[in-house]
Amino acid sequence: MLSTSVRVTSRVASKMAPMAIAARGMATEKQLFQQINSTKNIMKITSSMKMVSAAKLKGDENRLYAARPYNKWAETISGDSTPMEDEVEFANIPDNALIVPLTSDKGLCGGINSFISRGARTMCAKLDADGKKSSLVVVGDKGRSQMRRMVGEKIVSAATEVQTPYSFDLAAAITAEVLAAGNDYSAIVILHNKFVNSATYIQEYKVLSPMESTGDSEALVSYEFEPDIKNEVLEDLSEYLLCSQLYHAMMEAAASEQSARMAAMENATKNAGEMVDALTLQYNRARQARITTELIEIISGASAIEG
Amino acid sequence: MFVSRLSSRASRPVVARLMSEAAAPSGNLVINFNLPHSTIYDSKEVSSVIIPGLAGEYGVTAGHSPIVSQMKAGVLQILHTDGGDAEKYFVPGGFALSHENSVTDITCPEAVPLDDLDVSSITSAFADAKKSYDSAEDGSEAKAEAQIDMEVNRAMAAALGTTIA
16 A cells, blocks of 8 residues: 555656755746646546546445355355464465465555565465475466566466456456466465455465365265265366355455555545645745845846936 | 264364354255355245256255255256245256255356246357357367357256257
8 A cells, every 4th residue: 555655656756856956956936837737647647546446446345245155155165264464374285285376467556466475475485494385376467577576486377467357257267277287286275365344455365175085085074975976076166166266365356456556546646735735835935036036136226226 | 984084184174164153043944045246145044945956956955964966057946935936046057065054055157037038049049059069170179168058058948948959
């Protein structure tokens, strides 16, 4: 949230840097006037971006509120998500896991992508320390460029330039992408932002273990299967479960992204407004100084003629 | 054998979770029937549901033994507690999971009320699917997709009491 508003303002500031130096000596009125106008223009952009995000957030929230009950069955099977907290140990992630961090393609939305990238880095580092292997399939362009720097050697593939708003079809396509990355992983971990309210989001991960049809770790032992070919039904079920979980995670991520963008743009607009006020004050001072100088020139000229 | 299976690592969270969720106080069946894009029934008490399983239709009432079933394209019927006619939905496939605590989760990517289906558009969609099925290369992905398309349309027509070939 903060980083974006800082970025926007720093962009404004960089345009003004030579001016600020000139102002200390003697900024011309014209320069100040131009500066005020350009800042006002940026303010218009950020405030309309805020309004666009607010409108989109409504849609994202509605989709999320439908996705939550839809995904309940999957949570019954694979258990609750784990929030990413400082002391989290990732004990529930087995060796050789495939981590799927969900990030966005577009920026200007505060820290949501950085939080996910940093979370993925922490997760990988901790798993490495425990002697567990891990791989990544990254969703979203922002996350890909950040994670390429941090944990580049672990990335096996990335899905970018995905269509918004996210749909179930897209979740199915990403599921296929994840499954194509290899099916010999011991678990799939989805790392995403969870929407709490329009001002808050947290990072969470879900661990989806493969469902064995036989052996010690047989899944859903107390259940009958219809048709009575457990391994085939389980295979279809686990793919569908991954799709459902991904869809839900994507909806959480989309709503978080939009709310973060809204807050970031609101901050940027506020900062630009403050800057316009400060510049206007400077402009008025410069104007007053010019008038005073002109008056002194006229008066001293007149008194020279009289004298 | 059974005990050791129950205490095995993978199944523990599932079992623990199912135990912790209370069944409906009134002894009715509780269903969760939701689509990705909309909520149809979330924790709704009903009398029973009839599920179009891949291995045949079957009914679920409260206290049904735990079962995971794959659904085929067909009609899902919900019988409400207040009696009356069954509410019918067409589902293109999916899964139905009946848990120990009389909760049944029905999950599928799409479902429509049977009344919203239109025979003439189904017939034309079937004809289109058949055309692309015939023109597609043997063993190709397009062929398989067209075949699924045909089967779903045929099932939709059958649900409305029409037979198309």
